[in-house]
Structure formats: C-alpha cells, structure tokens
Amino acid sequence: MDLVTFLIQLLNGLQYGLLLFLVASGLTLIFGIMGIINLAHGSFYMIGAYLAFSLSTLTGNLFTAILLGIVLSAVLGIILEWLLISRLYHRDHLEQVLLTYGLILIFEALRSILVGDDVHSIAIPAILNHSIPLTDTLSYPVYRIFISMVCLILAGLMYGVIQRTRLGMMIRAGASNREMVQSLGINIQLVYRLVFAMGFTLAAFAGMLAAPISSVYPGMGDQVLIICFVVVVIGGIGSVWGALVAALLIGLVDTFSKVFFPELAGITVYLLMAMVLLWRPEGLFRMT
Amino acid sequence: MSDTLLEARELHAYYGASHILHGVNFRVERGETIGLLGRNGMGKTTLIRSMLGLVSQRDGEVLVRGSLMTRAAPHLIARQGIAYVPEGRGIFPNLSVRENLVMAARAGVDGHYHWTYERILATFPRLAERLDNGGWQLSGGEQQMLTIGRALLTNPDLLLLDEATEGLAPLIRREIWKIIQHIQATGITTVIVDKNHSAILDISDRIVVLNKGQVAFEANSADARNQPGLLHRYLGV
Numbered sequence: 001m002d003l004v005t006f007l008i009q010l011l012n013g014l015q016y017g018l019l020l021f022l023v024a025s026g027l028t029l030i031f032g033i034m035g036i037i038n039l040a041h042g043s044f045y046m047i048g049a050y051l052a053f054s055l056s057t058l059t060g061n062l063f064t065a066i067l068l069g070i071v072l073s074a075v076l077g078i079i080l081e082w083l084l085i086s087r088l089y090h091r092d093h094l095e096q097v098l099l100t101y102g103l104i105l106i107f108e109a110l111r112s113i114l115v116g117d118d119v120h121s122i123a124i125p126a127i128l129n130h131s132i133p134l135t136d137t138l139s140y141p142v143y144r145i146f147i148s149m150v151c152l153i154l155a156g157l158m159y160g161v162i163q164r165t166r167l168g169m170m171i172r173a174g175a176s177n178r179e180m181v182q183s184l185g186i187n188i189q190l191v192y193r194l195v196f197a198m199g200f201t202l203a204a205f206a207g208m209l210a211a212p213i214s215s216v217y218p219g220m221g222d223q224v225l226i227i228c229f230v231v232v233v234i235g236g237i238g239s240v241w242g243a244l245v246a247a248l249l250i251g252l253v254d255t256f257s258k259v260f261f262p263e264l265a266g267i268t269v270y271l272l273m274a275m276v277l278l279w280r281p282e283g284l285f286r287m288t
Numbered sequence: 289m290s291d292t293l294l295e296a297r298e299l300h301a302y303y304g305a306s307h308i309l310h311g312v313n314f315r316v317e318r319g320e321t322i323g324l325l326g327r328n329g330m331g332k333t334t335l336i337r338s339m340l341g342l343v344s345q346r347d348g349e350v351l352v353r354g355s356l357m358t359r360a361a362p363h364l365i366a367r368q369g370i371a372y373v374p375e376g377r378g379i380f381p382n383l384s385v386r387e388n389l390v391m392a393a394r395a396g397v398d399g400h401y402h403w404t405y406e407r408i409l410a411t412f413p414r415l416a417e418r419l420d421n422g423g424w425q426l427s428g429g430e431q432q433m434l435t436i437g438r439a440l441l442t443n444p445d446l447l448l449l450d451e452a453t454e455g456l457a458p459l460i461r462r463e464i465w466k467i468i469q470h471i472q473a474t475g476i477t478t479v480i481v482d483k484n485h486s487a488i489l490d491i492s493d494r495i496v497v498l499n500k501g502q503v504a505f506e507a508n509s510a511d512a513r514n515q516p517g518l519l520h521r522y523l524g525v
Contacts, residue, residue: 176383
C-alpha cells in the first residue's frame, strides 16, 4: 500500500469513527447517566437519514433540510422522553429493552408506511461536491472532510458543555446521586429530558450527515446500533471521552481490516471488543 | 406568610411492607433550632426524607411555608429554601470540590445571595485548599464540610442536618459543631439529628424525640436538660 492510499483509508477511518461517535455519545450518556438501555438509538440515526431525504426532497436543499431536521429531532426526543422513556427510570433493564425494542419496530413500520421500503440516495450539495486531488488518479471527497470537521466541532462543544457548564455538572452529578441533585433544588427530570433529546438529536444528525454517502435504506439503524454498543462497551459506559476514543479506534480498525484482511472484516471490531474486555472489563475510561 | 417553615401532619411512611412512621406531627418555626432525637431505626431519617418528598409511599400532609406540598417533587420543596445534608453525606465524588459547590448555587427565596462562593470558602478554609480535588479524594470531615457548604450555597432558610458528625474523628466533630453554631448564629433555622445528645441539648431550642415511628415527647431543651430521666427513658442514655 502506498502512502496516498494509506492516507485516504486513514481519513475514511477517522470520518467513520467520528460519525459513530455522534451516535454513540448519546447512547453512552443515556445508558451511563440515565440508566436506560436504549435499543431504539439506532432508529434515531435512521430517522435522521430519512428526515434528510424527505426534507431535502421537499425543500430542495440539504442544509435547510438538516436545520429543520435538527429542530424536529429535538422536539421528537423531548416528546419521546416525556411520553415513554421517563416511565423507565425506575424499571429494570428487561423492561427497558422490551419498550425500546418495540420502538424500533414502530419506527421501522412508520418509515415503511410514510416513505416506503425503497433505497434512496441524496445528492451531495454542490458547494461540497468536489474532490481534492492527491495524485494523478487519486483524490479525496470534500464532503467527507466536511463530515469529519462538523463531528470534531460537535465533540468539542459537547466536551465544553459537559465539563465546563453548570448543566454539565448537573448531568454528571445526576449519574452519581440522583436524589441529592433533586434535594439541591435541581429538576433532574428536566435535565434527563435534555440529555435524551440531545442524544436523539446527535444520532439523527449523524444520520443526516451520512445520508449522502451511505444512501438511505430500511434497517440502516440496526447496524449502527450494534456497532455503537460496541463503542460504548469499549469506551466505558457513560464516558463521552471513552466513546470518542473507542469510536475512532473502531473506525480505523474497521476501515483498515477491510483493506488488509477483507475476509475477516466482519468480525475485527468484535475481536477488538473481546480483547479490550479481557484487558479492562469496565472499558477504557470511567464514567464522565 | 406563615412563620412555620415546614410541617408534617399525621405523616405515615412506608418502605415496602414495613410501616415506618405512624402519624407524626412535626413543626419547624422560623428561627428555631430543633434537635430530632431517637434511637436507631425510630424514624428520624425517614421523617426528614418524607417531608422532603424523597419517600414515595406516604399518607398524611406535608406543608412548606404553610402551603400543602405533600405530592410536590423534591426539587420544588428544596426551592422553598429547604436544604438537606443527608446521612452519609452525599457529595458528588465524580465532581471536583469547586464543581460540587458551583452546581448548587442559587438565590434564596428572598432573591438574595447571602452565601456566596467566596463566603463559603472563607467559612471552610479547608475546602479552599482543595478546590481542584475530586470529591472522592476528600477525607470524611472535608466531605461533610463540602456537603454543608454546598447546602448553604442554595441560600436556605431551613437546614436539615442528618448525622452530620457521624463517623468523624473527635477533633473534626468539634469543628463541625462549631460550624453548625456559626450557621445558627446567621439566623438559619436548623433541624439537627445527632447521636451526641448533650451537644444537641446545648445548642437547640427544642427537642423532639421519636420512638417507633411516633413522637414520644417534645420539650424545650432547657427543660429536657433538667429532666435527665426523660431522655434516659426514650434514648437509653
């Protein structure tokens, strides 16, 4: 493999990892801080992709579609937490899994009814539809760099919110002692609603960003869900920083294994998870 | 506005099948210091937690500043100027000392910040030295100071201290008692649960003794000091 091909694969791996991070960060927060196993998290990614498809068809502009999609996702996230998820906090994991699995089926059925079962593609906006030439024959698409940049900015913003703001302190405090947070006059229910809506929106946003390169298809949330649980387990449940490191690791391992060991590509991330768990059963990092 | 800050009327509380409080009547008037006494398992902590909305299985009424708040969420009760220092502390170990304090700061019911971050650090110089340490790195005494300091930053009118000196070395205990007296002197109403009955009798205006989930008797602290037999009967001291 020459250097340019290596660079291209490296960028692909990072871009995939950063996108995974957007989905997995919400999953790890909802699991680690709110104690909810949310199987429907992959569906949020799917919903985002379909929102991007439907809204960009409607408005004719992907950026407008994404802006509208973000608002809609946030509202959907708040309604979902208020209507269903808030009833799960005091219940055990089995009941959480049952309800959120039910949500997957409902979301897939709704998708089928509303948009149909066809595979759709979305055009990359003209302004980003270029490639940077690397050699005479190889080039790298600007849109993928755009995705990576947006993800990095969001990761930075998330770090800032969680580590530097009072809201972030409340979120972290809630993970260690919910009752005490309430006794300090803080509405923990509202904090959780925000965390859930944030997780929903990040996952949906990842789906919107990915739609032009991955296309939009039924069941697209399921694959993401499984990989994101691997990210959460490797990174350490509840650790956003861990999710970032694990997502990048998985992005790179997955991308390079497809190049070097195509026959093993389907299982390398699971092998990685098994190795990490043997070495550190609690994951790479502690809770945020 | 009523001068009763917190009141329980015929309060019953349950944990699963066990019936812990059997119709407790309890009033906290503005400005007083109440010692809440009773042997282990007699319902002191449950009474406090029930009034704060932290025990879900209850009957009876809870009034905060004269308004019925029996079914109110715990954070709404806290926002009425009621701060809680729980048994076993309750700092956030995954937050730094600074974050533990900052996250809770709030104006009092009167809209004023009597207790500021700076004032807390001046009151608890030991915390000022450890601002960047994680909560989990503090000693027991420091954790207790942090919990009390954090409660004060919510600018409460009423402070409920549950076993604030439990498990601390004698020297640290003395420091905590001094802090409690200092808080009292600033005019904050306090309810104190502690095993050190003589210390409670010394600093409280009134004591309430719980026995088997009921109020066994109430007395002025001065009277109780003069009748050691009473305390002996219910507390075995």
